[in-house]
Amino acid sequence: MAAKVGVLALQGAFQEHQKMLADCGVESRPIRKPEELKGISSLIIPGGESTTIGKLLQDFGLFDVILQMGREGLPIFGTCAGLIMLAGEIAGSRQPRLGLMDITVERNAFGRQVDSFETDLEIPAIGQPSFRAVFIRAPYITGAGAGVEVLARHGDKIVLARQDNCLAAAFHPELTGDRRIHNYFLRM
């Protein structure tokens, strides 16, 4: 059986990630229960509400299993709410998080919905042209440890970063049809 990418499907834009993966020629599977994690080659944690996703991860027994798989090297890609789930520190919040990356994040850091925006990002790791990035009530990374590779900034703010097997984006590459970041993740 070909390796499948798991897409956490508790709440949020998981279908958009699945469409994107299909466009990349990769099979995916929605994950709602721990037994569905078995045999996946990597995992995407989508955008959505991080408080909602965090609670459902704990209530349905997924949290510890994903944490363990992440520590053992399973590639995990978090977008927006998914980035918050990967962070070790969330400014001003004690909400559940996996903490697999040595980063500090601030939620809704660009403001409320009326401040949500689109912009072009320079991302050397995926090359030219620049990447159209959609930020929705987005977080950004305010601090990153020595093991973290910063892949993109918006102004001086870190919005794309990698640490070993984990990739985190403050924006939504699943919404724009540009496959380059998904392809980067699939090669990790």
Add this chain to the structure above:
Amino acid sequence: MEKGTWTVKKGLAEMLKGGVIMDVTTPEQAKIAEEAGACAVMALERVPADIRASGGVARMADPTVILRIMEAVTIPVMAKARIGHFVEAQILEALGVDYVDESEVLTPADEAHHINKHEFKVPFVCGARNLGEALRRIGEGAAMIRTKGEPGTGNVVEAVRHMRMVMGEIRRLQNLPKEELMSAAREMGAPFELVAQVAETGRLPVVNFAAGGIATPADAAMMMQLGCDGIFVGSGIFKSKNPAMRAKAIVAATTHYNDPKILADVSMDLDEAMPGLEMASVAPEQRMQDRGW
């Protein structure tokens, strides 16, 4: 850098998918909703059941109430403007709410015209009973649609009717030869470009939630199985005996809508649901769904 673009407006609705948006009237209720796993809250002065009971003119909530709720939670906060009341919408945008619901739950301010939602940076959600109504609202700039159902009744029958209607009409469009799409657009009273797009893609161009009468985890899961993207619960939570437990159960049921065993588990020991209204007991002039066109 562009703000308030169509992608950004529609994008927030994408992030709400698979979630539950709950009506709240106080910061305390908003915290209960957030704690239960709501993906957003709707800030109101009164829930629909109370608006229905008290009668009179229902307007946009006092900005103080909305601001207090915005301060209480980190999840998105929506608020309602009257149908056609573009100044209430301007005020809500100035307050910084995350979504405006141009809602039939409030007394309409304009019987002929809805708000021109393209003029705003803040995104709008609007109610619909059928595909034509949904596409008219999208044509006016709504970035998210919900069924109208019949708010404040605790009776899911109208939400089901509207969801089946929208889904059925989409399936019908998909089967029409191209030359019949223009007359379909004329019959539905919907913009041709949107009709052609739906016929091509087989789905609404924006996220579509269910609303209006959802009171139990089973109601929520049923609406999800009928094909909606997420759930609004108005009176159903804070008019029930144990709001915190019911809220949590409806969140779980919306995620696990296809898993009857989990649905059974979360439906246990919930205490009483809100009192319901039989549709025959709702007088024609009290039907909220007939407001707007």
